[in-house]
Amino acid sequence: MDDDEELSESLAWLLGSVGIRSQRFHDARAFLSTYDRSRPACVVLDVRMPEMSGFGVQDLLNEAGAPLSVVFVSAHGDIRMSVRAMRNGAVDFLEKPYEPQHLLDVVQAARRTACDRFALHARHTELRARLGDLTAREREVLDLSVEGVANKQIAGRLGISTKTVDVHRARIREKTGAESMAALVRDVLRLEGA
Known part of the structure; x- marks a missing residue:
């Protein structure tokens, strides 16, 4: 121009x-x-x-x-x-x-x-859209996972069982299409740094 x-x-x-x-x-x-x-x-x-x-x-x-x-x-x-x-x-x-x-x-x-x-x-746009499909509880589990909090501590903080945390993590991976929770955490951190 x-x-x-x-x-x-x-x-x-x-x-x-x-x-x-x-x-x-x-x-x-x-x-x-x-x-x-x-x-x-x-x-x-x-x-x-x-x-x-x-x-x-x-x-x-x-x-x-x-x-x-x-x-x-x-x-x-x-x-x-x-x-x-x-x-x-x-x-x-x-x-x-x-x-x-x-x-x-x-x-x-x-x-x-x-x-x-x-x-x-x-x-990033696709990931934001997929993250938008998470329930409030799934988002809480994801946010705590991004902070590096272990499943047992997530369960304690949210007042749910460790098995329920595992179920939420599985649903989060399914909804976001992530190959693993670690890969999703990495992608979310990159998204937040963008």
């Missing part, structure tokens, strides 16, 4: 020359209104744009939990801008004018990162 028409057109041609499909946007509103969250994506953002800066776009995408990769470009960038972009999740920050091959390499890497982020986001 760049408000410089000539540069935007040049970038689209460069990406197209190696088979990368792209769309050009001259302002944040146009991009945000058409961004398709159902596919992995990489966005190349100029820092300075009319109406909303590239950082403003990045903030909105982060708030929305958009699983895409951001590459910043700027003719007026400095170390502080670069650090800000990277801390907020950008995969790279390039100064204009950039070497075309270097930009292609960065975009190719960013596309791979976008695919990884998209797949992780899809797994």
